[in-house]
Amino acid sequence: MTRLRNQPAGSVILVASAGQDSIARTLECLRHQTIADRLEIVLAARPDEVSGLKTTDPEGFFGVEVVPADFTTSAIARSAAIRKASADVVLFVEDHSFPTRADWAERLVAAHQAGHVAVGPSMKNANPRTPTSWANLVIEYGQWMNVTAAGQVDQLPGHNSSYKRAALTQYGDDLAEMLEAEWVLHNELRAQGETLWIDPEISTAHLNFSRFGSAMKLHFLEGRMFAASRSAHWGRGRRAAYALAFPLIFVVRFVRIARQLLASEEARSYFLRTVPSCVVFLLLSAMGEGMGYAFSDGGQRAQLGQLEYDRWKFIQTGEQDLTIDYV
Secondary structure (H helix, E strand, C coil), X not given: CCCCCCCCCEEEEEEEECHHHHHHXXXXXXXXXXXXXXXXXXXXXXXXXXXXXXXXXXXXXXXXXXXXXXXXXXXXXXXXXXXXXXXXXXXXXXXXXXXXXXXXXXXXXXXXXXXXXXXXXXXXXXXXXXXXXXXXXXHHHHHHCCCCCCXXXXXXXXXCCEEEHHHHHCCHHXXXXXXXXXXXXXXXXXXXXXXXXXXXXXXXXXXXXXXXXXXXXXXXXXXXXXXXXXXXXXXXXXXXXXXXXXXXXXXXXXXXXXXXXXCCHHHHHHHHCCHHHHHHHHHHHHHHHHHHHHXXXXXXXXXXXXXXXXXXXXXXXXXXXXXXCCC
16 A cells, blocks of 8 residues: 555545446545645455456555455455555445535544544535436435534434544444434444434535436345344344334334425525435335345345445436536
8 A cells, every 4th residue: 555644644435336337426525635745545346356456556645555345345345455454534426426616625623633533514416407316315305405604413424424433343243234224323332322413514415316217227236135134133023023013114214304305495405406316216115124034135235236326327317527616
């Protein structure tokens, strides 16, 4: 690994699903960071992509580390990269999610230095042209789209937040399981007396599925994998009760999202025009949860991972050339 200083301020964890081409946009955003030369870039790579990724240009960064990983799920790949990180703070980014501020990393690191165990950004839409894209963002990241003030929260955006590395490595071999549904991790950290922090001045633009059929499949599988992970250690009776309650899951989630977004005039406008898509996606997700509680993941976990890795195939024509504006 090429090193520019003795110790990085942060290790950026990035799952490189398809070699250098898949991470080019994200690396461009990271090179704009005010503390880019203090960032270690840790790339989780498929075994057959390791040699190609080792040629990634480290110019401007503290260094670049390439880690061979199991890509069955992004959580498994991400956990392998975390174990190789050398900074005290790890910053999660994705090949389809892009920091929009040049001080994104600097602010994250500063918040950790203030004592918070996990710090997250506000979420923006990287491809805002279609109702399908907005519906996906609303469902996955709606509660973090209109953050108005920095403060402590119960949950942070999954796959897009940052953590003290020691808080993650304490889980040892169970780390990947904890990262499959990060809300479980957040609950555990808060139970330990730790604080989670969000700052609207730290923002990320997320690329969302904009092809309707692909998004339907995504939400069904996400619901099923979520339920399978959540209920892994439950008894049969509890699993059966939750499986039968899947219609209630839909109602609870829809009402929660509606309340969050209708409270803001800005959020209200895009929520109202995405209601039909949200209803379909939430119903499919609830059905997936019911299946997951009843029958676990059905061996489909890798299928969800591949959908995520192929995200750029499931956006509308013309959205591949998106540009990110830096503040």
